[in-house]
Amino acid sequence: MKYSVSALVGLSAALANAHTAFTTLHINDVSQGDGTCVRMNMRPENATSPIPSLSSNDMACGSTGETAVAFTCPAPAGAKLTFEWRVWPNREEPGAIDPGHKGPCAVYAKQVDDMASTPAAGPGWFKIWEEGYDDSAGKWCTEKLIAADGLMSVEIPPGLPSGNWLFRPELLALHNADKGDPQFYTGCAQVQVQGGNSGTLDVPAEYSVSIPGYVKYGDASVSFNIYPPVFPYPMPGPDVYTVPSSGASASSLSDTSSMKALGGATLIPSDCLIKEGNWCGVEIADYSNEDGCWNASEECYNQAETCYASVGPTGNRNCKVWEAKCKGIQDACNAKNFQGPPNKGQKLQDAEAMNLTLPAVNNLGVGLGSANTNSGSQASTETSGASMATSTSAATSSQATSSGSQTGETTAQKATVSAGKSTSSCNKKMRRRRRGGVRK
Numbered sequence: 001m002k003y004s005v006s007a008l009v010g011l012s013a014a015l016a017n018a019h020t021a022f023t024t025l026h027i028n029d030v031s032q033g034d035g036t037c038v039r040m041n042m043r044p045e046n047a048t049s050p051i052p053s054l055s056s057n058d059m060a061c062g063s064t065g066e067t068a069v070a071f072t073c074p075a076p077a078g079a080k081l082t083f084e085w086r087v088w089p090n091r092e093e094p095g096a097i098d099p100g101h102k103g104p105c106a107v108y109a110k111q112v113d114d115m116a117s118t119p120a121a122g123p124g125w126f127k128i129w130e131e132g133y134d135d136s137a138g139k140w141c142t143e144k145l146i147a148a149d150g151l152m153s154v155e156i157p158p159g160l161p162s163g164n165w166l167f168r169p170e171l172l173a174l175h176n177a178d179k180g181d182p183q184f185y186t187g188c189a190q191v192q193v194q195g196g197n198s199g200t201l202d203v204p205a206e207y208s209v210s211i212p213g214y215v216k217y218g219d220a221s222v223s224f225n226i227y228p229p230v231f232p233y234p235m236p237g238p239d240v241y242t243v244p245s246s247g248a249s250a251s252s253l254s255d256t257s258s259m260k261a262l263g264g265a266t267l268i269p270s271d272c273l274i275k276e277g278n279w280c281g282v283e284i285a286d287y288s289n290e291d292g293c294w295n296a297s298e299e300c301y302n303q304a305e306t307c308y309a310s311v312g313p314t315g316n317r318n319c320k321v322w323e324a325k326c327k328g329i330q331d332a333c334n335a336k337n338f339q340g341p342p343n344k345g346q347k348l349q350d351a352e353a354m355n356l357t358l359p360a361v362n363n364l365g366v367g368l369g370s371a372n373t374n375s376g377s378q379a380s381t382e383t384s385g386a387s388m389a390t391s392t393s394a395a396t397s398s399q400a401t402s403s404g405s406q407t408g409e410t411t412a413q414k415a416t417v418s419a420g421k422s423t424s425s426c427n428k429k430m431r432r433r434r435r436g437g438v439r440k
């Protein structure tokens, strides 16, 4: 029973179209692992393609996004979420999105009773952050995203009730919008908010939308000509909804059962020796004789096969790490060392670790961190946080209002694109470039 699984599965190369995909979720600056808790298009051949139609259910969580992934990531109420976008989901090359893809960004949220079975498509979505065109910086949101190495951060509104949530980052590329081809990119993060309000959030009707349905062909926001643009740009979708921080908004307090909050959600098992996407490798049972050894080897390779079969466009690096463990068991069996498993319970080295440094979220409506320049972003003001210390004046940028209209402002959630690191040079020492907060 010697065989190698990696030979069975070729990692499809692909995707040189310079589109983009949301691949990786970070919670409070900790990467959850490529693909973990992330609904993305699992078909490698078009994983980075835009959503084919504005009326498609794919608009909710991307193509194949109606299918839940196995794991849901826990996050404390008010946590910082960072969404990572890549041209090459497997990091084969760096880049967030082709520079020709200019347009706005947003993040939506939806509470789901059952993570596994509540449809993503349909009603219940509201916008927690957006940014369009920043006049003062002369940049679209996507341009700032590129400058931030594809990293976009928002704060979970502290007033959100505990429970299962889908968080949906969205990019819109407008380069062909005037020709009837607006290109949306999206995906969803499966998150279980913990320690928040109880009950269900009542989102006022004017802020609550269906996806698909919240934007239609012909709308000004998706027909906008960027060559040359005539501002202001009308943002797609509803205004950002500011979630009240108190429990006042938590309407029905009757159901506080934590069981319901857990509905359909499987958190990452604590006994994972290593994880790839939404697969987790668990230790092989003890054995003490020859048969047991070979059975253990086989069980290990079976897990490897499951790993390779489960991977999406982000790759299979950790499946290979797991497979090396299996090889170790096999080698021990051949050496007639029938006690095992070797290195029992030892966590395996994560081949995906990238040592990113994600800057703090800048508060309330601040858009993508626009470097240390004066570019400022959205109007919002009440930013806080260290990097913002100097920024006092508020709605300086006149355009904040003109361009993004309802962008951010006081409403939006803390948001910024963190000045992250290149997603590509995973093995290199990451640059320590850090883009501070927005200065006005």
Ligand SMILES: [Cu+2]
Binding pocket: 017, 018, 019, 020, 050, 098, 101, 173, 183
């Ligand atoms: Cu594209």
